[in-house]
Amino acid sequence: MPSDFTAPGLKRRRNRDGTIRLIWVARADLVLRGYVPKTVRLHYSIDDPGDRRLIEAACSRLQAEMLAWACGSQNDLRSHDGSIASLVRLYQTDPASPYRDLKWNTRRTYDQVLRTIEKAFGMRSLAALGIRDLRRWYDEAKKPKQAGGQERIRKAHGIVSMMRRLLGYGVMAELPECGRLARILDEARFKQPGRRKAKLELHHVEAFIKAAVAAGRPSLALGTALQFETTMRQRDVIGEWRKDAPNGGGIVLRGRYWTGGLTWSHISDDLLMVKETTKTGADVGHDLKLTPLVIKLLCQIPADRRVGPVIVDEIAGRPYAEHAYAREWRIIARAAGVPDRIWNMDARAGGISEADEAGADLDAIRSAAGHSQSSTTLRYVRGTIGKSQKVARMRTAHRNKR
Structure with missing residues (x-):
């Protein structure tokens, strides 16, 4: 590994198949004080020289956000860089966010969807988004896991619903572009999953x-x-x-x-x-x-x-x-x-x-x-x-x- 490689908080974990996955890990003392997220999966290869710069950038950003939170700067919304990932982080850490009032098990469910959103399009700029992007994401998310399988409408609709929550928070926090995108989603209609019909008799x-x-x-x-x-x-x-x-x-x-x-x-x-x-x-x-x-x-x-x-x-x-x-x-x-x-x-x-x-x-x-x-x-x-x-x-x- 090059001597100039700097990725604070980076940890390596071994998968069951022997492969290595990269994870950024928050400081344990700050997690105990309420900081989230505790971990963020980094979908890069440490053996790829091109990916190393991306790993450094991601770890540095995550570390800076965590330290800003620790210094009492979690209210400083100027740290928002205009990306979806930054909006997700603020939604999870801002004391004024409705996320803070959720029950623990609801937070856990939300975090799973938020990780999916951040992994798929976290680096996208809010200013560059429009209805075509949102519709395309929905269509991609609902595709069956396997050819000929059932569409995953519940998953796709869950992502859209979470985007509504994120943008609603962004409107309250007066973040740029959130109002525009929230109005788009207010008018947009996406197919919802049907109610369960099964019952134990x-x-x-x-x-x-x-x-x-x-x-x-x-x-x-x-x-x-x-x-x-x-x-x-x-x-x-x-x-x-x-x-x-x-x-x-x-x-x-x-x-x-x-x-x-x-x-x-x-x-x-x-x-x-x-x-x-x-x-x-x-x-x-x-x-x-x-x-x-x-x-x-x-x-x-x-x-x-x-x-x-x-x-x-x-x-x-x-x-x-x-x-x-x-x-x-x-x-x-x-x-x-x-x-x-x-x-x-x-x-x-x-x-x-x-x-x-x-x-x-x-x-x-x-x-x-x-x-x-x-x-x-x-x-x-x-x-x-x-x-x-x-x-x-x-x-x-x-x-x-x-």
Whole structure:
């Protein structure tokens, strides 16, 4: 490596296939103070003399932005160089940005999209952009992964939506060109992904429970039964691992605290369950004695094991690690004959749809699901004719009266 090569913050990481990837890494002490991004992937080759100058430039820019933030200059928007990458960085680091008010898991999702944007066209100047560029990016992003595959409209629309957020922030921060581009996107229309139509139905759940118990995974059986019978979100049943758990926690895994999941303290001796939902903070209550799938599984759990989290990974002896629940669930689902197009999250839609099919009042379903608005509940009603049957019967009764 030439002696004049200067790339502050540059680190090398080895991929599984033995190749080397380059990453700029922020100072650990500043990350602890809240600086983001923590890392930035650099898509260059250190063996290419031409790429070395680009690596130096990228690392120097990222290092300068980090040090400016550390010196209290994060409010100085004059550091904006007019590029999309610079806009992304300001959106993530400016204390006045709406990004700072997002929940941790929403930030994580946003960061994934922001990395895609920065990698694909971060060096583009805002002044040089127009609708043709935005349309071309959308069209490229929606192309199938493989020839003949499905278009990735959800991914493409997510990029456009994130560009709207970035430009909206830029307008608030009075950054050049953001107002012009925001007005363009206000008028532009891009095809949106369709709503999910899949749902986990009763016969799926029954087959899954049987397969899970046979495989020695009663935790997966109980978790799925709870999601389907109570229409609770997966997160409210199995919990999640957070670095910034509000009250800390007694269960820690790689620096993250387990929080938000269902514990035995939420369930009374007479099997009444009351829990605050993680998304809206609404309290939901269920009489588990009226949930046949759940009660059958609960009866198999000895009293001395009814302490702490309800759903515990049998192998690890603690709540499921991030992504492990979904991964293990899919293994059992395939063994039970549940199609891959149906996900664990579709248990909530399945339970709500079954309630609609049974003719339950919409507001009662809304309350049971912990939704604040009935319009949200309606989005989970998939492929049922419960309400239309009720309307038809009422119309017939009305005609007979006449």
